[in-house]
Amino acid sequence: MSRNILSLDFYGGAVTAALAALDEETATLRLRHVLKRPMKSFSCAFVRDMDAARQELSSVFAEISEYVSADPSVVVGLRGGFLSFKHTNGFHTITSRNRIVGTKEIEAAIAASIPPNLSETLDVVDILPQCYAIDGNLNIENPKGMAGFSLGAETFLSFGLITHLDNLNNILASCGCNAYQLFPTSVALGETLLRDEEKQAGVLMVDIGMDNSSALLTHKGSIVDAWELSAGKNDAAQAVADILQNDIETAREVLAAYEQGTDDIMDEVLEDAAENLLQHIKKELYQSLSFLKYQPSQLVLCGEAADKSLLKSAKKIFNVRKARLAKFDDIIADCPAEQSVYTGAVALLRHALDREQKHLGVAQAKEEGLLDGLLDKLGLSELFNG
Numbered sequence: 607m608s609r610n611i612l613s614l615d616f617y618g619g620a621v622t623a624a625l626a627a628l629d630e631e632t633a634t635l636r637l638r639h640v641l642k643r644p645m646k647s648f649s650c651a652f653v654r655d656m657d658a659a660r661q662e663l664s665s666v667f668a669e670i671s672e673y674v675s676a677d678p679s680v681v682v683g684l685r686g687g688f689l690s691f692k693h694t695n696g697f698h699t700i701t702s703r704n705r706i707v708g709t710k711e712i713e714a715a716i717a718a719s720i721p722p723n724l725s726e727t728l729d730v731v732d733i734l735p736q737c738y739a740i741d742g743n744l745n746i747e748n749p750k751g752m753a754g755f756s757l758g759a760e761t762f763l764s765f766g767l768i769t770h771l772d773n774l775n776n777i778l779a780s781c782g783c784n785a786y787q788l789f790p791t792s793v794a795l796g797e798t799l800l801r802d803e804e805k806q807a808g809v810l811m812v813d814i815g816m817d818n819s820s821a822l823l824t825h826k827g828s829i830v831d832a833w834e835l836s837a838g839k840n841d842a843a844q845a846v847a848d849i850l851q852n853d854i855e856t857a858r859e860v861l862a863a864y865e866q867g868t869d870d871i872m873d874e875v876l877e878d879a880a881e882n883l884l885q886h887i888k889k890e891l892y893q894s895l896s897f898l899k900y901q902p903s904q905l906v907l908c909g910e911a912a913d914k915s916l917l918k919s920a921k922k923i924f925n926v927r928k929a930r931l932a933k934f935d936d937i938i939a940d941c942p943a944e945q946s947v948y949t950g951a952v953a954l955l956r957h958a959l960d961r962e963q964k965h966l967g968v969a970q971a972k973e974e975g976l977l978d979g980l981l982d983k984l985g986l987s988e989l990f991n992g
């Protein structure tokens with residue numbers, strides 16, 4: 607028995623999508639199709655033009671519909687400055703018979719981690735439990751069935767501006783997608799790409815795209831903070847343009863055609879541009895108290911702009927002991943999507959499946975009937991149902 611899962615990652619001024627078939631008996635994913643489309647009406651997941659956004663996203667769904675005969679489950683990855691994050695704790699007194707922890711008690715402790723004074727402009731996008739404590743005994747992975755007087759839940763919360771989330775929801779609904787799960791892409795990347803020993807040691811993960819970047823920090827095995835950053839590869843292109851005294855379009859053409867190591871002067875120009883980009887990212891991170899408090903000892907780079915040259919500069923600038931590039935095999939074995947731009951979309955597939963299997967946390971989700979009406983909207987329902 608298999609079913610299809612579609613992920614959409616709003617990545618700067620583009621969207622990447624990954625369609626996978628899930629074998630429910632073996633819980634394995636097999637990629638069927640990936641795509642990347644420019645989205646001029648989007649800035650990450652922020653909608654800038656409702657009509658144009660509807661047209662652009664409809665074309666993505668139209669292409670995906672060629673590969674499915676029934677509506678897939680949909681997972682939407684969020685990026686952008688309208689997101690915010692918080693590492694927090696919730697507590698619940700156990701009053702059940704024999705003081706046994708059950709699902710009800712776990713859900714109550716998780717819900718108690720949401721700040722009571724949360725701004726009315728924000729909505730909770732995702733609640734990711736990190737670990738639990740019973741009567742002060744820490745680092746319990748699954749408290750269900752255990753006895754105690756009090757239950758604590760350490761969680762990582764993701765919030766989004768309600769107006770931006772509503773705009774995105776309206777666009778998806780107008781395309782026939784009335785149900786989906788929302789996850790911050792940075793959380794999906796962190797949960798799928800980072801290794802347990804890295805999380806324990808303290809690792810900074812940075813996903814570098816063309817127009818923006820996402821970062822996530824762990825300490826002693828838990829996610830402690832995440833950031834949506836304004837810097838991206840295009841900043842490096844602008845730096846190259848400034849050094850070469852050319853316009854940015856010419857600089858992009860030069861970068862696309864150039865092979866590293868063929869010209870010493872150009873190599874120095876690229877190294878300077880990469881260091882400028884990384885210094886920009888570091889400057890933004892250093893404005894965060896949590897980053898100053900939990901200095902990472904390791905670094906993982908991923909995303910469209912991540913490469914070995916950038917990794918070398920990043921290790922020096924962030925002053926870490928270890929640094930590596932994330933691999934697709936860390937998410938799905940023998941993944942055929944080799945381009946790093948699809949890392950976020952593939953991570954969303956893996957993360958959604960893991961959360962479903964472990965019944966882990968609470969992600970914002972719309973009602974069932976995924977991609978309801980999409981085939982009708984595209985005039986393909988009779989083709990598949992006839």
